[in-house]
Amino acid sequence: METILEVNNVVKQFGGFTALSGVKVNVHKGERLGLIGPNGSGKTTLINCISGAFTDYEGAIHFNGQDISKLKAHERTKRGIARSFQIPRPFSSMTVMENLLVPFAFVGGKDGPEQQAEAMEILRGMGLADKAFVQSNQLSQVELRKMELARAMAAKPKLLISDEAMAGLSGNEVDEVLEILFDLNKLGITIIMIEHIMQAVMKFSERVICLDAGKIICEGTPENIVKNPDVQRAYLGD
Amino acid sequence: MISLDLLFEAVLFGILLGCFYAAVSLGLSVAFGLLDVPYVAHPALLILGSYFTFLLSKTGIDPIICGLLLMPVFYVIGIALYRFYYETFERRSSDTGVRGLAFFFGIAFIIEVCLILVFGVDQRTVSATYIGSSLEIGEYRFPYRMLVAFGIAIFLTTLLTLYFSKTFNGRAIKAVGQDEGALRLMGANPVKIKQLAFGIATAVNALAGAMLIIVGPVEPAMDRIYIGRTFCVVVLAGLGSMSGTLVAGLILGIAESIVMMTLGASWAPAVSFGLLLLMLGIRPQGLFGR
Amino acid sequence: MNVNEYIFFAGFVILQFVVLATAWNILGGYAGYVNFGVPAFIAVGAYTAVVLFKSISAPLVVQIIGGGILAGLLGLTVGLLTLKLRGIFFSIATVAVVFILETVVMNWRYVGGATGLQLTRPQDLWIFDTYTRMLFFVMAVLAIGSVSIARYIQDSFLGRGLRAVRDSEEAAECSGVPTLKIKLIACTISGALMGIAGAPMPMYLSYIEPTATFNLNYSISALGMPIIGGTSHWIGPVIGALLLATIQQVVTVTVSNELNVLVVGVLLVLFVVLAPDGILGLIKKWKQSSK
């Protein structure tokens, strides 16, 4: 299988505190990867390093074979890394459509009628078509989550990182979002999912990695992960 | 050209001046440094404190006592101000950036103009036995008013440092800056804590204001230059470090004093602001910042 | 033609504020970075003009262009220094710049230092009856110019990007917006326009002197006008400026004391608290409710 993302011994420190100590991950094209771990285990730090929110870390990150370690976030987005946020960050002064047109404009370089049609397609795919011209601060929680995924899609990503896109959603809302992620994956987009809701991760992921205290404590298929004693210890404590 | 003992004396004056700068900045160090509120009205309230002191001292009370008496008043003002700020901006989270700044800038402006309307533009001073005379140690003479400033600065710094390290509320305030969630786990209400902190920050300003008018005459528009001085000290210190604030104040004071005696007094105002820009440019987290 | 000359004097000032408010809004309104240092940029414009006039007796147009360029560079520098940081740091930095430049000018004898400098206007009136009328016309052109720039930016990628930055800088980055770059562009343009607004001042007053030039009241106006008018749309600052500057002009020759300065401060606070989206916001609300 061909590797799309290669995280090589990434170390990230905040002042004295080490958030990531030598994390090593390979992600394959088209893979559905689950990333789990207790609070403060470094999940979000890791994807911040991948998405480029942080660039001051040791180690290297390669994407599509190129070293992107020093690239700024927007440059990585241009190369095909898109993400959603744990706490949704809509462009609240804009309509949903305008939200999508930002990446169209700055990644694609166009925000004309075709792009708007395209954006509409994406929204339809997520069941947000009717909300297209609503100002985004009017949206419900689940709609916000979907819009963030839609906005990420508008950047035409090869790799999509979904950071707890299901936090605070009801059961069937979770399934809706899962559906969407599956569909996106079918389009050939590699997806890294960070999630607390276990059954969601297990249902979605082909492979699961468990972080604890800035280290990968184990990785494998959902089945063996749940059985893994380290994971249980990490979550439940001994 | 400049003799060594003169330079030495410049440093001594600088230390006194520096403590003074630290004292006027402590409140901001809490409000902006710890709570991250764009409290640009801080210097205006400082001047307000001076004017209240001026009024009180007319009754014959010693200005320092006036300052202490004013602290509870300012505490309440602070609480009210934060409440208002919270309800209108933080809660609605209607971009606190622009509006919050504009709000406090406007408040500062209103305070300034109101002071002018009430007291006029000419300066006010207070009199006390220790104003106008100085302590003589051999060749050296130290104005008592500056020594008072020195004392107040040390007093406030230690007080706040102890408060933030020893008491529960103090620690809570320090925590609220970093992580509200953790605070909730501690069973404290972040808003209440912030409110408390803001009250303290403003109360400190009352005493600092009293000290300001002891050190020198005060006029309403003075707050403008202190926007720069206080923020310079706080940024230099690294947000929210009390002892850092003292050190930063000293650095600024000594720098200004030396410039005054050597390069020429007319360049002094550029010092604080220059330092500030430099700091923002090369080490925005400040000398003692995380 | 015998139109009352006073109109042109008052008009000049009002139009100058239109330029200032519009300029401020390009960064403050669109991107949400508050510039307190407006007088610094005005002064750079004004003093550049003075130097150009004194040294090579450059014509007004050249003075204005020169002033614009230097003020733009100032914006760029301050931006490079602080636009990486949170907004408040940028704001504080701009205040710092005011005092630093004022100190420099105070010590710079060539431009008069603290004593100020009297300048004798050249008498080339072009097609105008009086110099003031020419200045009025020039300022009108500058106003139209800067408003069209603001309008163009608003509808362009740049405007879209700046709005994204204001709403969420992180999300903007992750949507491919080169945030630092566009902030720098905005800061430069905004600064340049403020410089342009300041450049005609020496000729208008035929005198230049630091304390008036570096007066922080410019800041409160330049930031108050857009916020009162409404920052989201290019017309907002224009409304705010026309309204407030006119009020100020009227008050100066009627009520005539500190109250006049108070007007802006109070209105500003009232608006940020009660009508965060300014007059435009109120109009929108009113339209919706009347529907």
Add this chain to the structure above:
Amino acid sequence: MDKIRRKILETGGAGLLAATVPTSMAFAQSAPVKIGMSMPQTGGLGAGGQAALIGLRMWVDDVNAKGGLLGRKVEFIVYDDQSNGANTPGIYTKLLDVDKVDILIAPYATNPTAPIMPLVKERGKLLMGNFSFQVNAKVQHDMWFNNAPWNDAKGWSEGFLEAGKNAGAKSIAIFAADAEFQQNLANGCREVVKNTDWNLVYDQNYPGNNTDFSSIIRSVRAARPEVVFVACYPNEAVAIMRSVNEIGLGSQVQIFGGGMVGLQFTPVMQSLGSLLNGVVNYNSYVPGMKFPGIEDFFKRYTERAIAAKVDPLGFYLPPFNYATGQMIEQAVNATKTFDNKRLADYLRRNEINTIVGPISFDKNGERSKPRMVQAQFRNIKDNDWEQFKNPGKQVVIWPAADKQGDVITPFDRARKAT
């Protein structure tokens, strides 16, 4: 016809003095003559401006009580420029084009005045200057007349330095505020010093909003000057005198002061109190200077000033602003016209008697006979403004014409002297 009406009015005026009939009636027939100006009533110059305004208003009332100018009531129009020169061009065009005033008076001080000079010249209008400094030197408007008792920069410090010379001084320290007026003062002093064999041991400008003068005074002391010339802002006088008292200047200092702006204003003098003793400083008027009618003026002034909560003594600006009115009055009555050209003409040619003595002008419209005095403060008590009314508190040491006593030196001795 005009003559006759004036006759009627004069009697009317007289009657109105006796049985104060509402003025308006007295001027029933003729349109008022408008005198307009902008006066800084707020901002840095506000305090002085407000006091000056009382002086002018007193003249307006007096002249109207006498029946006005050429039988026309004087209407006085004043705006506030907030001490900001950027406001004055607009205000003066309004005065000219909207209010259509007949005679213009300049705002107090140089900064607000300078921007209106070209405008006034373009319009060929008479402008009565108001304590500004050499503002006409460049513009050369031949209808400008400054009421200030000084001429060029040198006039300021001559007397002060002379006193130093007599005390055998050979070295001088200068420190001045970074502001228009103070810089002009200091530059004058520097000029004079250049032409002496003195050596300038310290020369610094200090910035506004200076918190503490300890380090400045300390370095002055280190320079061991025999004369210390200070040109400061009213707002700094207190801080400076405190530091002088705290840090000390050394026993070698003969005289101290010279150009301290503010030592003419009651609030400052009062808050300084005994700290003033020994200081030699410039002034435009001090009690004991003999001018016809000035005592009466100050009696009336103080009443109005206290009511208006402004400087209750008003030695500095008010009498000279009243004099401005007197100049207009005399010129108008002599030329029987409001035509600015002819008024200017008259003022240039003739000497005018005012409550601050006879005034005549040079070709620049500045005083041809400057009458600045240097006076030394003596036995001043704390917190008592009334004391300054009495002669002997400020003893004129220069010029000879107004001299009231010899300067006491050295400074340390002068401070204790009673």
